[in-house]
Amino acid sequence: MTSDGVRTALGGDASLAAGAARDQLDIRSSKETYLRRGTFSTQEMLDFWDDSVGAALNEDGFPFVRSTGETTWTLKELPGLYDFLTYEAELNRFLPRYPQVILCLYDLDHFGGQILVDILKTHPKVLMGGTVLENLHYLEPDEFLASRA
Amino acid sequence: MNASVPRVGSSDITVRDLLSSLTALHVLSMVMTDTSDDDAILDLAVSALPSLSHHCRAEAVWLDGAWRSVDFLRGRVGPRAGLEAELATLGPAGGAVRLRDAGWAWAFPLARRGGASGYLVVGAPEQPPEHERSLIGALAHQTGVALGHARLLIRERTIRSRLADEQAVLRRVAMLVAGAAPPEEVFAAVAAEAGRLLDADFAVMSRYDEHGTATVVGTWVASAGPEPLPPGTRMAREHGGVHALVFATDRPARIEDYGERDGVDANIAKQWGVRATVGARPYRGSTVGHHRRRLPP
Numbered sequence: 517m518t519s520d521g522v523r524t525a526l527g528g529d530a531s532l533a534a535g536a537a538r539d540q541l542d543i544r545s546s547k548e549t550y551l552r553r554g555t556f557s558t559q560e561m562l563d564f565w566d567d568s569v570g571a572a573l574n575e576d577g578f579p580f581v582r583s584t585g586e587t588t589w590t591l592k593e594l595p596g597l598y599d600f601l602t603y604e605a606e607l608n609r610f611l612p613r614y615p616q617v618i619l620c621l622y623d624l625d626h627f628g629g630q631i632l633v634d635i636l637k638t639h640p641k642v643l644m645g646g647t648v649l650e651n652l653h654y655l656e657p658d659e660f661l662a663s664r665a
Numbered sequence: 666m667n668a669s670v671p672r673v674g675s676s677d678i679t680v681r682d683l684l685s686s687l688t689a690l691h692v693l694s695m696v697m698t699d700t701s702d703d704d705a706i707l708d709l710a711v712s713a714l715p716s717l718s719h720h721c722r723a724e725a726v727w728l729d730g731a732w733r734s735v736d737f738l739r740g741r742v743g744p745r746a747g748l749e750a751e752l753a754t755l756g757p758a759g760g761a762v763r764l765r766d767a768g769w770a771w772a773f774p775l776a777r778r779g780g781a782s783g784y785l786v787v788g789a790p791e792q793p794p795e796h797e798r799s800l801i802g803a804l805a806h807q808t809g810v811a812l813g814h815a816r817l818l819i820r821e822r823t824i825r826s827r828l829a830d831e832q833a834v835l836r837r838v839a840m841l842v843a844g845a846a847p848p849e850e851v852f853a854a855v856a857a858e859a860g861r862l863l864d865a866d867f868a869v870m871s872r873y874d875e876h877g878t879a880t881v882v883g884t885w886v887a888s889a890g891p892e893p894l895p896p897g898t899r900m901a902r903e904h905g906g907v908h909a910l911v912f913a914t915d916r917p918a919r920i921e922d923y924g925e926r927d928g929v930d931a932n933i934a935k936q937w938g939v940r941a942t943v944g945a946r947p948y949r950g951s952t953v954g955h956h957r958r959r960l961p962p
Contacts, residue, residue, distance in 0.1 A: 629709040653681055
């Protein structure tokens with residue numbers, strides 16, 4: 517779905533519409549974010565988050581940022597699985613830099629067991645079927661990268 | 666390793682990797698148990714293996730006496746020639762097997778209690794660390810549990826659906842009787858409902874007289890066309906068909922093969938290409954469903 521498609525789908529929700537009018541809600545497609553340079557790059561994407569979240573907090577004056585990244589695009593524009601999981605692990609290092617929450621969305625009907633297991637390893641909390649599962653032993657970025665070395 | 670990455674003790678990483686793998690395996694088993702499709706469960710298991718073991722890869726899945734092909738996002742696992750004889754000698758604990766391309770190979774059992782029975786065959790260039798073997802063993806066990814659960818769920822749904830169908834049939838017939846419908850209409854409805862419930866090609870309801878001769882009182886055919894046994898047809902007891910069996914035993918009866926039989930039942934069966942017949946006695950009569958294919962047990 518395109519960004520406009522998402523906005524249209526949310527059109528009936530007055531609170532979201534008001535938020536969008538004040539730039540409180542920002543919707544970007546995968547081509548504007550993960551693939552904005554044509555191919556996926558961990559550093560490019562981390563820079564994007566840094567720019568976007570930093571601007572929302574510092575320039576727009578919002579006190580907190582909630583972000584979500586939908587990942588089904590990876591099935592079509594597949595980065596190396598290693599690269600993408602490295603990114604997921606690195607994201608954990610980016611999180612404490614700002615007051616924010618990031619929710620990574622994975623459609624279980626589309627992703628296989630490998631990505632599911634690796635995602636679970638690199639995320640401290642998983643929301644699945646309405647239940648929050650805490651992974652006390654999740655791997656820090658360094659650990660994940662080292663375990664793959 | 667990247668110089669900017671802080672040094673982490675290798676044993677500590679192994680422990681954290683193992684612990685996080687166990688957590689992931691726990692969640693994966695929840696996802697598999699929520700799945701009611703064999704292929705989807707096997708796909709999840711086979712594709713998860715590279716994340717649980719850095720050394721091993723899934724080579725084959727043997728399930729319920731046959732090889733299963735598993736296509737997943739980044740590969741395919743298919744039949745392996747020459748393994749069947751080795752698997753046949755393995756017990757419930759699984760064991761080592763030989764694979765031409767692998768220095769080490771092991772058949773991990775898929776749980777068999779009340780469900781699936783088989784092996785997940787895994788290979789590696791050399792024997793993997795114990796903790797990886799342990800994780801793969803747990804993965805295979807959880808896969809078997811999920812497969813067994815899925816089958817139980819399907820069986821339960823089938824039974825529930827059948828019970829609902831039967832209740833609906835009883836309700837429809839009861840409403841017909843309560844509406845004072847003529848007997849021939851009720852009998853035809855009973856034959857039709859029984860035929861549909863049994864997924865039969867045609868069905869009849871008949872009445873016994875005291876000598877065991879059966880007279881057809883209601884009939885139903887799945888597809889348009891003439892009725893093999895129209896109302897009024899009489900079948901003598903000595904002809905040995907399903908009607909006679911039900912009368913003689915007062916129990917449900919079935920015939921799977923009319924090869925050497927004769928009589929009205931057998932002649933009709935041969936003429937209409939009937940392969941199997943099942944009959945039961947509701948009350949002083951019988952309802953018989955005729956199938957052109959083999960009946961389920």
